[in-house]
Amino acid sequence: MNKKMAKxxxxxxxxxxxRWEYRxxxxxxxxFFHFMPxxxxxxxxxxxAELMTSNLQYSEAINPEKLADFTEKVVRFxxxxxxxxxxxxxxxxxxxxxxxxxxxxxxxNVREYMKTFSKWISPHRNSIIDAYAVEWERTVKLQRIALQxxxxxxxxxxxxxxxxxxxxxxxxxRAKLIMENILDGVVKQxxxxxxxxxxGVPVVDTMVAHHIIQAADAVRLIGxxxxxxxxxxxxxxxxxxxxxxxxxxxxxxxxxxxMQEALKLTNRKIVEVEN
Amino acid sequence: MECRSSVDIFTExxxxxxxxxxxxEAKSIGFGTVDQAxxxxxxxxxxxxxxxxxxxxxIKIERTYDxxxxxxxxxxxxxxxxxxxVRKVMNDGYSTSGGLGAGxxxxxxxxxxxxxxxxxxxxTTITAVKWLR
Ligand SMILES: Nc1ncnc2c1ncn2[C@@H]1O[C@H](COP(=O)(O)OP(=O)(O)O)[C@@H](O)[C@H]1O
Ligand SMILES: [Mg+2]
Numbered sequence: 381m382n383k384k385m386a387k388x389x390x391x392x393x394x395x396x397x398x399r400w401e402y403r404x405x406x407x408x409x410x411x412f413f414h415f416m417p418x419x420x421x422x423x424x425x426x427x428x429a430e431l432m433t434s435n436l437q438y439s440e441a442i443n444p445e446k447l448a449d450f451t452e453k454v455v456r457f458x459x460x461x462x463x464x465x466x467x468x469x470x471x472x473x474x475x476x477x478x479x480x481x482x483x484x485x486x487x488x489n490v491r492e493y494m495k496t497f498s499k500w501i502s503p504h505r506n507s508i509i510d511a512y513a514v515e516w517e518r519t520v521k522l523q524r525i526a527l528q529x530x531x532x533x534x535x536x537x538x539x540x541x542x543x544x545x546x547x548x549x550x551x552x553x554r555a556k557l558i559m560e561n562i563l564d565g566v567v568k569q570x571x572x573x574x575x576x577x578x579x580g581v582p583v584v585d586t587m588v589a590h591h592i593i594q595a596a597d598a599v600r601l602i603g604x605x606x607x608x609x610x611x612x613x614x615x616x617x618x619x620x621x622x623x624x625x626x627x628x629x630x631x632x633x634x635x636x637x638x639m640q641e642a643l644k645l646t647n648r649k650i651v652e653v654e655n
Numbered sequence: 656m657e658c659r660s661s662v663d664i665f666t667e668x669x670x671x672x673x674x675x676x677x678x679x680e681a682k683s684i685g686f687g688t689v690d691q692a693x694x695x696x697x698x699x700x701x702x703x704x705x706x707x708x709x710x711x712x713x714i715k716i717e718r719t720y721d722x723x724x725x726x727x728x729x730x731x732x733x734x735x736x737x738x739x740x741v742r743k744v745m746n747d748g749y750s751t752s753g754g755l756g757a758g759x760x761x762x763x764x765x766x767x768x769x770x771x772x773x774x775x776x777x778x779t780t781i782t783a784v785k786w787l788r
Contacts (some may be wrong), residue, residue, distance in 0.1 A: 549671050551667050551668070551671075552667060582674075582695075583674060583692070583695050583696055583699050584696070585696050585699040585700055585703065585758075586700060586754065586755045586757045586758050586761060587699075587703055587754070589755065589757075590754060590755045593755075613689070614688050614689040614691070614692035614693075615692060617689055617692070617693070618692050618693055618696045618765065621693065621696075621761060621764045621765045622696070622757050622758075622761035622764070622765070623747050623757050623760060623761060623764070624755065624757055624761075
């Protein structure tokens with residue numbers, strides 16, 4: 381029976397593809413096909429159809445290698461999971477229609493065909509969803525690591541002066557990391573002044589402010605001084621509106637100014653040398 | 656005339672999504688950098704309060720037009736425990752979580768209009784508006 385199905389599909393591949401492409405262009409959310417040149421659509425569609433049918437020709441059972449191959453290639457098309465799902469759905473609808481039209485399926489064997497059919501389609505769908513889920517998890521994990529790496533390092537710039545540039549959103553986890561890295565770094569680097577640079581922090585709300593204040597307090601406890609630098613004008617205004625008191629802080633608008641202050645605090649300054 | 660969009664708050668990252676939505680909307684309405692920062696910060700406070708105290712809820716951003724004025728409305732709603740004494744939480748420094756307690760009074764100062772509706776055991780809805788000047 382699989383063979384009969386496969387034969388019918390192959391003989392009618394052109395009309396299946398034609399109908400399939402036509403229906404896929406109707407999938408509203410996906411502008412995918414609109415940007416693709418016609419011959420590429422054709423090529424990709426044909427490849428997709430071939431991949432879909434490759435498992436049908438051989439045996440009752442799905443060949444896991446073929447399935448893995450199908451999944452890998454389809455994932456590489458770069459379609460959204462919604463689009464892939466719709467692709468499979470439309471493809472199976474259309475092949476069913478065609479087989480009905482061609483008389484391969486009739487009243488007497490429709491039940492049996494349905495069974496074979498879903499045995500053929502379901503693994504494809506499941507395998508694709510699995511692959512997308514794995515890919516997605518991997519991406520999230522990598523991004524987490526990437527984010528953590530760029531999270532918060534204390535950089536010894538001069539003797540006794542270290543800088544921590546903060547870039548991006550600060551969540552609870554990062555806030556913890558910032559605190560740990562500051563305290564660790566201050567001790568290791570024998571820093572006397574720490575410049576916390578928030579130029580790259582998009583929003584300073586009360587939670588971020590609270591963490592900054594706590595970090596500064598901790599730094600003070602281990603005998604160093606913490607300065608808050610890189611306060612953009614709009615951030616200064618929101619901090620004031622929130623009623624947050626930074627009276628224990630030296631604050632400056634730029635890292636450069638902060639550095640001058642830090643040098644002054646450690647009884648140094650930068651001078652130009654004459655040639 | 657009104658255009659809505661909203662973000663459900665379940666995790667800490669949804670707070671970032673709500674903020675982003677608010678910032679984009681504020682920008683497209685024509686708010687300047689300072690007001691964008693005020694609006695985004697207000698959303699951040701309200702979204703975090705939902706996350707911390709109600710567990711889950713929703714932030715809705717609306718484009719508002721009234722009295723020949725354009726503006727942006729933030730509606731933060733949840734079905735959490737509610738606020739027992741609204742007057743108290745509007746005081747600077749009041750917090751039940753060891754926070755700064757500056758969120759609610761801060762949002763009121765950051766925005767032009769501010770309204771809290773809360774019932775214990777039912778939930779909280781906070782509406783805040785900023786007008787474009
Ligand atoms: N959506 C809410 N549901 C229940 N309680 C809330 C909600 N928002 C705020 N609160 C209460 O109001 C208090 C003050 O909030 P806020 O001013 O943001 O300060 P903080 O979050 O630092 O405690 C909170 O500690 C909490 O008890
Ligand atoms: Mg709060």
